[in-house]
Amino acid sequence: MSIRAVVFDLYGMLTEDLGRDGYDALLRQMAAVLLLSADGFSAAWCQVGRRLTTGGFATLEEGLTHICNVLGTQADAERIEAAVELRVGYIRANLCPRDDAVETLTRLKSLGLKIALISDCGLEVPMLWSETPFAPLVDTALFSSREGLCKPAAVLYLRACERLGVLPEECLYVGDGNGQELSGAKAVGMTAVLIAVPGAVHYDYGRLEAASWQGPRVAALSDLMNLVD
Ligand SMILES: [Mg+2]
Known part of the structure; x- marks a missing residue:
């Protein structure tokens, strides 16, 4: 698919x-x-x-x-x-985009792809979201503090699909592997991709999934373009 x-x-x-x-x-x-x-x-x-x-x-x-x-x-x-x-x-x-983030989102959108965000975060992020350069590029943003649940709850991923009007099998999910987010995405049928940026600093809790992930991975946001062509 x-x-x-x-x-x-x-x-x-x-x-x-x-x-x-x-x-x-x-x-x-x-x-x-x-x-x-x-x-x-x-x-x-x-x-x-x-x-x-x-x-x-x-x-x-x-x-x-x-x-x-x-x-x-x-x-x-x-x-x-x-x-x-x-x-x-x-x-x-700390809501500053990575170097290639805005460019990658823009390119993905220009290909006609829909974009969602799922973030485990406090109430400050949805409060500040409209100020970020991401807001106009993201079709639907789901914040745990607004949705009432965190990843890897299946309902969170399915809600994103419903709001985008796509099936889970039609979605790539990309993240750095906190909170079992990749296996959660995979469990609902999405293709889960780990981003492992060299030298990235983590405030970490529960990054076991990133360490043991055997699925697809990218080293930079812009590498995602190779996965959607
Ligand atoms: Mg993360």
Whole structure:
């Protein structure tokens, strides 16, 4: 069956992955403005991470208020807002396209292919999405924090197909292999492709799939063009 759509992961795919040092520094800064210990905040943030990325809180403010409560404090609204601003600023700065990302999306679209995005992410990404150069090039974007579930849930991939009007077998799914995203895509019938960019930095949790992936792989976004011709 010929390929009619390409479904992209976001971090480590269209953008660089979040580097560990920058991410840890952000958590320390957020802890400082909330007057919390860095270690306590970081542990609590990790604990509620799943809820933050699956729509368990309506806003980041709500999530941070919950974390403060868990840690036995009550931050005032101004401090919560300052922490939100730090987080949103960090996410905005990290939504920069990889060198060949915009060009590749543009070329894929010019071939008549449909484009989707599926990202496991917090509420900041959908908030900022329209500011990114990706927005006009992506036909449908599914964010875990809006959809209420993370990869590798089959329903997420099937929802992307439904919104694009294509079958899973007509889709390439490409990502850097976090969260079992490749096997999830393969399980619904998509052709899953690992992007393994030399020298990429990962803020990693669960990259076992990338290490053991035996399926197709590309070393750069632009190499995708060879898979859709
Ligand atoms: Mg990724």
